[in-house]
Amino acid sequence: MRRLIWILAMLLPAAALADESAGIPVAPGPGLDTLAAYAGRQVSAIGLTGHRATKEYVIRREIRTRSGQPLVIETLREDVQRLENLSIFAEVKLAATAEGDSAVSIGLAFREMPSVIPVVGYLYTEENGFSVGPGISSLNLGGKAVSLSGRAYFGSADQYWVRGTWPWITGNHVSLDLYAARLMRQDVRNDFSERSDELTAKVGSYVGDRGRLIAKASFLQMKSDVAGITLASDNQDQLHGLWVSAGWDSRDSFRAPRRGWQNELELGKTGGFLGGDGDFESLNLDLRHWLSAGRDQRLLLSGLLSLQDGTIGADFPSYLRYYIGGVNSVRGYGVEGPSEGQAGRNQLIGTVEHSFTLFPVRRFDVLKWSFGIGLEAAVFGDAGQSWNEQAELALDRTRWGVGFGLHLLVPGAEMVRLELGWNGTDQVRFHFAAGSKPAAQRSRVR
Numbered sequence: 037m038r039r040l041i042w043i044l045a046m047l048l049p050a051a052a053l054a055d056e057s058a059g060i061p062v063a064p065g066p067g068l069d070t071l072a073a074y075a076g077r078q079v080s081a082i083g084l085t086g087h088r089a090t091k092e093y094v095i096r097r098e099i100r101t102r103s104g105q106p107l108v109i110e111t112l113r114e115d116v117q118r119l120e121n122l123s124i125f126a127e128v129k130l131a132a133t134a135e136g137d138s139a140v141s142i143g144l145a146f147r148e149m150p151s152v153i154p155v156v157g158y159l160y161t162e163e164n165g166f167s168v169g170p171g172i173s174s175l176n177l178g179g180k181a182v183s184l185s186g187r188a189y190f191g192s193a194d195q196y197w198v199r200g201t202w203p204w205i206t207g208n209h210v211s212l213d214l215y216a217a218r219l220m221r222q223d224v225r226n227d228f229s230e231r232s233d234e235l236t237a238k239v240g241s242y243v244g245d246r247g248r249l250i251a252k253a254s255f256l257q258m259k260s261d262v263a264g265i266t267l268a269s270d271n272q273d274q275l276h277g278l279w280v281s282a283g284w285d286s287r288d289s290f291r292a293p294r295r296g297w298q299n300e301l302e303l304g305k306t307g308g309f310l311g312g313d314g315d316f317e318s319l320n321l322d323l324r325h326w327l328s329a330g331r332d333q334r335l336l337l338s339g340l341l342s343l344q345d346g347t348i349g350a351d352f353p354s355y356l357r358y359y360i361g362g363v364n365s366v367r368g369y370g371v372e373g374p375s376e377g378q379a380g381r382n383q384l385i386g387t388v389e390h391s392f393t394l395f396p397v398r399r400f401d402v403l404k405w406s407f408g409i410g411l412e413a414a415v416f417g418d419a420g421q422s423w424n425e426q427a428e429l430a431l432d433r434t435r436w437g438v439g440f441g442l443h444l445l446v447p448g449a450e451m452v453r454l455e456l457g458w459n460g461t462d463q464v465r466f467h468f469a470a471g472s473k474p475a476a477q478r479s480r481v482r
Contacts, residue, residue: 126406167191193221248283316346332393358383363467364482367457368437385420410445
C-alpha cells in the first residue's frame with residue numbers, strides 16, 4: 037500500500053508540472069477564433085441578447101472584458117467559459133463589429149435552457165437497481181441562476197428529495213446549498229431495511245478566483261428493522277455533524293474540464309459535543325486533475341483518501357463503512373457485503389481515465405426547449421482498498437479494475453455513464469451510473 041500511495045503522490049504533482057505551460061484554455065463558444073483580428077482594439081460596447089429570463093447583472097458580473105479598454109482575447113475566452121459554467125445556457129455565441137480602425141463592439145447571444153423542467157426521473161444503484169418517478173427542476177429560478185429541484189422515486193428503493201442551490205448571493209460567490217431527503221430501501225451490504233432522513237446545509241465562498249471555503253452542518257436519522265445495526269438500542273440513530281473544507285478549483289470548464297485541478301480537504305466531527313449518537317472524526321482528501329491529451333482528448337487523474345476513527349458498533353455505526361467494488365468505487369467488481377468483499381472505516385481509491393470527445397457539448401432543441409448535450413468515450417483504470425486497523429493496510433489487499441465506456445454529458449447530472457469493467461477474472465461487469473465517478477464516490481450510497 038505504501039507503494040500505491042507513493043505512486044499517487046508522484047503522479048499528481050507531475051501532472052501539475054506538465055500542465056504549467058499549457059496556457060489559458062480555449063472555451064468552446066463559437067466566434068472566438070474569428071475575433072483574433074480585433075485584439076488590442078478598444079471595446080466600445082458589450083451587447084447582450086437572448087436572455088429572456090436571466091437577469092442582466094447575473095450575466096455581466098461574469099464578464100471581465102470592459103468597455104473603454106483594449107480587447108484581450110484570452111480574457112474574453114474566460115468570460116465565455118464562466119458564462120457556460122453557469123449551466124443555464126444551451127448556447128453562448130459571440131460576434132464582433134468593427135467601429136472604424138481602432139474600436140470594436142462585442143455581442144453575446146444566449147439560448148437559455150428551460151427555467152422549469154417537469155421530468156420523469158430515475159434513481160439507480162447497483163445495490164438496489166432502478167426506481168422511477170416524477171420530478172421538477174428549475175435551473176434558473178428568478179433569473180438568478182438559482183436551482184431548485186425535487187424528486188419522488190418508487191421502485192426497488194423509495195426516495196423523496198428536494199435541493200436548492202444559490203451559487204452567488206453576495207460578496208465573492210457567497211453561496212447556500214440546502215438538501216433534504218428520505219430514503220427507504222434494503223441495505224444489501226449491511227443486511228437490513230433502511231429508513232433514513234437526511235438534512236444538509238452548506239455555506240460557501242470563493243477565496244480569490246480559485247480558492248474555496250465551505251462550512252457544512254448535517255443531520256442523519258437512521259432507522260433499522262433489525263437489532264445490532266444502529267448504535268442506539270431502540271434501532272434508531274441520530275447523527276449530528278459539522279464539517280469545514282478548503283479547496284482549490286482551477287478547472288477550465290465545470291461540465292467537461294480539459295485542464296486544471298479540483299482539490300478539497302474536508303474535516304468533520306460527528307456526535308460528541310454536538311449531541312446525538314456516535315462520536316467520531318472524519319477526514320476526506322479529494323484530488324482531481326485534468327490534462328489535455330491531444331485534440332478532443334483529456335486525461336483525468338484522481339485520488340480519494342477517507343479516514344474515520346472510532347470503534348464500529350460502539351461510537352461508529354457499521355452502516356457508514358466504505359465498500360470497495362462497484363461503479364463508483366473500483367469498477368470491475370460488483371456490490372458485495374462485508375463477508376464477501378472489503379469493508380472498513382477508511383478507504384483509498386485511485387482512478388486514471390482517458391476520455392475521447394465524440395461530439396462536444398452543443399445545443400439541441402426539443403420542441404421549444406434547448407439543452408446542451410455532448411458525448412465522449414473513455415478507458416479507465418481503478419485501484420483501491422478499505423480497512424479498519426493499520427495492520428489491514430497491505431499492498432496485496434489492493435483491488436484493481438480496468439474498462440471502457442460511453443459518457444453522455446447532460447445538464448443537471450453532469451454525465452450519464454455506461455461502462456464495462458474487468459478485474460482480471462473471466463467475468464466482465466456492466467456498470468451504469470449518473471454523475472462523474474470522482475464526485476459519486478464521495479456519496480454514502482453509491
